[in-house]
Amino acid sequence: MDSSKYQLMMLAALFVSAVVSTIGMWRSSRPVLWFLIMATSFIMLAGFYFGKTGYFKDYLGNLDENLPDLFQPTPSSYAWYAWVTFFALSVLYLTTWIVRSIYGSEEVVAENSTSTDIADLELTWEEIVSRMDSEDENWRSKPLFLVLSPFEDLTRSLLNYRELVVDRVIPDDLKAPMHAFGTPYSVFISLADAGSYGSGGKGSKKRFAWVCKRLRELSETLPSVRGIVILVPYDSVRSGESLRDLGAVRSDLAAVAEILGLSCPILMTFCFEPDSTFHEYAERSKKAGLVGRIGFSYPESLCSEPEKIRPGFEWLAAVLGRSGMGLMCDDISNAEGNQKLLRFHWEMKRYAKEFGNVIVSAMTRLSDRYRPMLSGCYFASLTDNGVGTFVIPLFKGEKCKVMTEKDRTTWSQAELMKARRYRLWSFGLLLGTILLLSPFWYLAICQRAFDSGHIAILAVLGIGWILVFLWKDRQRGG
Incomplete structure (x- = not known):
């Protein structure tokens, strides 16, 4: 598989996982698990770009020739630097926050304590x-x-x-x-x-x-x-x-x-x-x-x-x-x-x-x-x-x-405030994901899918997730 196809696959997987994770997080009683999925996707993306594009390997593998130069990883592309930096900071902050959310209550036990x-x-x-x-x-x-x-x-x-x-x-x-x-x-x-x-x-x-x-x-x-x-x-x-x-x-x-x-x-x-x-x-x-x-x-x-x-x-x-x-x-x-x-x-x-x-x-x-x-x-x-x-x-x-x-x-009020934070973060992450990935989605992935006739794969994927959520609703209602 060439570099371009590999990059497109990673972008498609990231976008689908981010959207599905956000929807699932809204509908799940354990949203922290969905945050872990989204954080994993961000880490995969950041690691892929830092490892595959010009930072460590002489700028090998541009994202896609069809994308505007603004989004190509060249030393003079300030938009690229800002884009990758935002992703890196998001991953760092979200990972820290997720770990604290999961294990924060354990700190009360662990601090200054022994077995x-x-x-x-x-x-x-x-x-x-x-x-x-x-x-x-x-x-x-x-x-x-x-x-x-x-x-x-x-x-x-x-x-x-x-x-x-x-x-x-x-x-x-x-x-x-x-x-x-x-x-x-x-x-x-x-x-x-x-x-x-x-x-x-x-x-x-x-x-x-x-x-x-x-x-x-x-x-x-x-x-x-x-x-x-x-x-x-x-x-x-x-x-x-x-x-x-x-x-x-x-x-x-x-x-x-x-x-x-x-x-x-x-x-x-x-x-x-x-x-x-x-x-x-x-x-x-x-x-x-x-x-x-x-x-x-x-x-x-x-x-x-x-x-x-x-x-x-x-x-x-x-x-x-x-x-x-x-x-x-x-x-x-x-x-x-x-x-x-x-x-x-x-x-x-x-x-x-x-x-x-x-x-x-x-x-x-x-x-x-x-x-x-x-x-x-x-x-x-x-x-x-x-x-x-x-x-x-x-x-x-x-x-x-x-x-x-x-x-x-x-x-409790503490738990309700935490749930509100989850909802706000999920909404913000969904918007951020769409805004950051929309150029690649519309200018590269969709265009390639239409040209190659593989749009049916995306359609089946979307219909599949719709059926999954409908089945979940039926289970809850029944």
Whole structure:
């Protein structure tokens, strides 16, 4: 094959691959793959010209005699220099950007980290995946919820009871950095020692980022995480420690938005120990048959404005106060219990502002790209034996709170901005490809094809791709 035909074949392949890649990128859920195809085409073109035309081999092989002199690779052709330089810079920039897009999230894990930093996470994750695959073959298709807790015992005391139909807890080691709680309808992943919240933000960003990447690999088509549960001990609210600890949870929420690309409904659950005054209220409510949820949902219209949460806790304190007075009337002779109810009423009024500050500390001071979606704030009572009061409506069954909120999961602002960049780049690359290659296409390739009768090959190629895209549309519609 002579040099001229070889050049024409390369140009035709580049043009077709660029156009098809751009169209495919618009229609694909994984546009980075199409960027790789286009970058490969550009690299092939640049390498071909630098190797075949006069730069290294005494200006051998002009592009085509039919092309204007403006586009011939001669030392005096400034248009040629500009054209090749533009291609070279485009290849350099796009290749760097593509690699960063694919591996950028890994930098969080790799930076200043060693294999020992995540060795315990790797072993635990392998055990979770292996045992879940063998014990529940459908677990990957179930809704998965992240549980962010300051310590693992709090998560286990809330979820690990048969009343919640938790049929497996993996691993068995209580000191493992994370645990999976499997139920017939969902899976909860507790990350007390794998996130910034549980460790106070000390060196855990890379660990949480590593977990997010493993979660993303669980499903290529569906969102891997459908909600986030944040557990806050009531004692830390009273002491003010939660304001400091929950400041660290912001980095975990940002990682979910950045690495997983998701905006998940967040359920704030305030946990009351058995010796708290709320426990008396919970036990009396249970006897009276009042076992629904205690708390409130956050309006969807205000999900991006958690700083407006404080009035909700003031309202909740007033409601619980009136409810507590009614419970006192049901058992007037219970002096000790009634004293606890009175103190509980006082505490709710006293700490209503602190509850609101906790939400603001965790949910604000994040950029709009990572702004979380607060779905509700609820109270749960822990017990030494059995499931706590007001816990079942939050976490048990298909109609519980976390399950009813899971469909609100959507793509995060960070992911939507990335998708918009993909679309802009694809459109710009398509226009740039057409403008840069149009002289060769119209003055050389088409002319040669018409003269030689090979236009049918291009027509068949075009019709073939049209049929492929129509078939794809039919598959999606069916």
